[in-house]
Amino acid sequence: MKGRWLLVGVSTVALLPVVGLLLVIFWMGFWQNGPGEPVVYTLNHYRTILTDSFTFKTLLNTLGFATTTVVISLFFAIPIAWLVERTDLPGKELVFTLMAVGALVPTFFTAMGWVFLLHPRIGVVNRIFVDAFGLAQSPFNIASIIGMGWVEGLGLSSLAFIMIVATYRSMDPSLEEVGRVHGLKLFQTLRHITLPLTFPGILAASIYIFTIGLSAFEVPAIIGMSNKIFTFSTFIFYKMQPLEELPNYGVAGAVSSLLVVLALLLSWWYFKVLRFSSRYAVVTGRAYRPKLVELGRQGRLCAWIFLGFFFLVAKLLPFLLLAWAALLSYFQPPSMAALRQVSLRNFYGLPWDLMFAGALNTLLLMLAVPTLTLILCLAISWVILRSELKWRVVFDALAFLPHAVPAIILAIAAVFVALFLMRDFLPLYGTLSILILVYTISRISFATRIINNSLAQIHPELEEAAFVGGLRVLQVMRKILLPLLKPALVYAWLWMALLCYRELTMASVLVTNQNNVTLPMIVWGLWLGGSLNQAAAANLVILGFMLPAVLLYLMVGRRSRLEEAL
């Protein structure tokens, strides 16, 4: 019995901070004055965000940005998913792998690449157009809502792709085949059968992507902030760390509360749609391969052009531009004159001491966060699926919360708590520990979902047999469950480690000094400080560090598990 209560205890300890942080956010929104002063409560902040024109503009910006993100990511994800799942396109495995790895490329990386491409003043494409046609104005502007949505959408295409592939997989292919056999052309089958049947899945993916877009930080921070275009996340960030005035926790809290409520509503809708779409999912006993649409030579060519275009704009072009920028002391379009200035000066000039400190911190995070998360989530999953506890539904709901609450808000609440509530007895502010804790909390949903899915497939009798044989709960955990769950755990560990590596959103709030600086923060610091070319060089360096980890992930990770966690 002792073991059982230990597991329940660990789960509670893991989930209580989530509730705590959420309450802190709502509480913050009613503070009249800064912390440290006597507390006065007010509704003014809510009045401000409802009446202030700047806040209203931010709201419109955020909605426009999130919508563009959804449109762009679906525009690429739906055709690519269809090509991979339903046609005889050669090299599908490669496409799948590239899409999965694409999800790991840091968004701040591509965002910087796109600034070099389409920035109204320095963007290569704009300069070429202006010079070639003698235009008075740059034709493209990445520093706009549409432009930022484009970049974010490209980044989230991978995620959308994985979700939509799952929708195709869960659909009985004979539903399409029976249409073809009875005389429907390919296009009619797509329109009357495939599209309506996959619509709920696509809608669910849209809501999911939209929710991410609402609270996305990296792209608006890299591209928008320096051009005074704010979305919710950068607005909150700005209120927390303004350049001139004091931090305004009250307004940040009020906007955050609003965003949390919005995100929770969207998540609720997401699960509703998902449940609806699973009614269409037919699991057939037989595993025959569906009839693949023959593309023919022309179709194949079109498919490759489409895929090529996607990988070009989503990954290759931003990468090439970053590489080019990294070799120059100031950015200019490629030319003979520019070529003569190419040097490795930016790499030599990097703050290497800081880089090493950042690398060490990042490595520690990559080791500590996935390990801690998995330990906590094993306990949570066990409580949800295996304990007879009356309250396990509550655990299930709480484990889902970190998924719905935007990461930047978790971080802000944590800073608030560390600075004003716990400073005297537990000095967490400005330490690596606070990063470890907040990163861990933010990954609880992901890890719980993965472990839940694997645990649900393990027959409880396997454990019961061990109990009957006299083993205790923790022994059963170690001897039976851990070995059976191992593939899922290894996969989740690697994925979370890689996410830690590229994490900038939470770091932007939590990192305050050299003691807890991370690699992405160094890049961002250089970028904010105006050293764009050095930032590009730093970016390439840290991407190089990431490569071995990605290769390890590809060797060990199986692609299907990511679908389970969404």
Next chain:
Amino acid sequence: MISVTGLRKHFKSGEQTVAALNGIDLQVGQKEFFVLLGPSGSGKTTLMRCIAGLEKPDAGSITLDDKTVFSASPRRNLPPEEREIGMVFQSYAIWPHMTVAENIGLVLTHGPARLSQSEAGERIRHALRLVQLDNFEKRPAQLLSGGQQQRVALARALAINPKLLLMDEPLSNLDARLREEVRTKIKKLVSELGITVLYVTHDQVEAMVLADRIAVMAHGEILQVGSPYELYCDPKSPQVAEFFGSMNWLRGKVLDKHNVETAIGRLEVDCRGKANGKVVVGIRPEDMKIDAPEEILGNRLEGTMAHSTFIGDQMIFEVRINDTLLTAKAMPDGKRPEGKVSIYFPKEKMVVFPDEAGA
């Protein structure tokens, strides 16, 4: 109606290549009810999917109603929608987002027939009447029971007035009682409509009830084609014999045209040309008679009753003759013979094959 020659199909699973169809030749006549029978993995569904155009064969040709729909050389492969067939899938493949009428109507209004709404409506009602689902038009597909889904799938396949109907294990998802009821209805319906049917199943009873002719398949090959009676009484190989029910097998040596020496003694059989060497003799349990009337002569052997079991409509006997255990079946008549019994082996019921393992 269907003519398949030299059809081959390979599947790649990882590094291995599996031959799903190994040179299939098949002729199905006009208005024939033809069943492909075989265990899972025998290639029967692959063959049907090739005929439907859902799978592309590697070699051979398929002709439907004098129209070549597939040939490897010259290369020709009509897409499924141009083959003019009706098909019922094992999963029924009822579109869950539509009503019953929409399920049937979609292919009528958007397929090659391009019927108007009113024409399609007439056809839908007619098709539903055929499967006795009148007034089900407005019912959402998700509210249908398994049996109703099966009938809608059949109505959808029949609504396009196909000359050829393909059915892939259409009854395997129904419970046993419903299955018996539906198979008689299907048989009656298609013979009234005069369509050719190609039907896939792994259930030999279903095959025998439905089929005009059966092709028994195993390992991507056709073992034997024939009427149910031929296959049951005159199997051309031990596998086919086993497929249609259990068998007692006895190894033996041919003595002359009519006599084989086996472990249980000398049996009088019809060797039909297999007049030399080693053979296996097979007899079905239901053909062996325990304590048959005295007036029947020949092939009567003495044995001991080892065990008898009453299972309701049958008695199962296990009898021992010279250390060989044989199974016999009989209608229960209240008697449970014990000790010494006489067993009668009717000459005309026994099958003889060359003993490939012992040769």
